[in-house]
Amino acid sequence: MPDIGQMMLFSLIFMRMSGFILLNPILGRRNIPGFVKGGMIMVFTLLLYSFSSSQVPEPVTSVEYAVLLIKEFAMGYVIGFVMELFLMIITYAGTIIDFQMGLSMATVFDPQSNAQVAVTGSIFHAYFILLFFAVDGHLALFKLLIQSSEIVPYGQVVIGTKVAWAMMEVFTQCIVMAIKFAFPIMAIEFITEIAVGILMKVIPQINVFVVNIQAKVLVGLLMLIFLFSPMSDYVGFIISQMLLGVENMIRIL
Template structure:
């Protein structure tokens, strides 16, 4: 009981709290506006309270370097959550590719989770991806990631930013994210390219036909059919995307820990 009310342990608890709170600021699903702010604060507090008794804080020294430890914890939480959000944004990037070919690029919608404009198809894919994440308990894996982050990044160590492997790792993560976005979009974009080729041939052979009037509804119809046909392939790609997200977050933790 004395340990619970020991005021000397508050600086260590504050280090844990700022990492968890910063993690939830940028983490996919937990950072959305539709989740109430009191829930985020309360969940961060109680999760940090549980994690506080599972870490070794004997090496923490409260001196002039303590403020830098707080900044380090904030950066770790923000960057790990941000790299996960960047990876999952491949779904919306793929939707942007598809909408541009469908003719829907001019009709963006406001994403209620982030408050930013999002392509129609990308938002549709994104909702399916989030439902898939919840159905496989991916949100529990995300929470497990911040809990296990102290195995890779102890609370009393600093990030080795002079390590060039961190920048190389982030660049590789970006390239993999765009690759998956291209894989998600290429079936529909490829079908629409064939439609454009067919319309071009028709425009040359039948000049009386207004392909601009026929082309837009035809491309929309072909896009919907292609999305319905390739939806099972999309689920496989989303599974690979989430696997990449968890691997990227784990790899970034290892680099931050100096591994």
């Protein structure tokens, strides 16, 4: 006769991993086939089940059991949403950079968000994902998932007002980091605007619109090339902050 407690434990782990994978901006992208996502969910569930030694409180009714499953799925969703917020730093910063460079109309289609995104944001978005795997971010994330069973035992997830306030703090942090990421380009483009304005006063005959557009694009591209190394370091910092944010959110749950 199967052990009901172990079956419940397996189902709760499965729901937590389902919410984490299906709503994850890196592992659950829309261009990843469904059977691959299902395979990752099952593999993660089996691995975490083998590491887990927690006892699941037995629900009295099927409704209580359904509530436990929903809470576990919601916890996985919250973890995935935190990662999505940090990934949006790159997209938002790219939008600001392209707007300052005069390339706001040059967009590419992003299958993940099903919308048009900035070219610069798309480039750094791809770089973010590549760097995430290069620095073994996926292994650090899986380690956090294993630790989550100790911090928040299965069946004991509590989603309250603290989670909402923590999400607001993460959102504010991501907005600030996005502005910091785009600030060097914003500053140099502002200086370029001032220089073109002075040039227009000195040489009134110049076609300021043609010069300004070309100058902003040229200066912006040169600065992107010149600042690629420090901006890459900042992308690595964003990844470390993302993992820290996931860990803090797990502790709040």
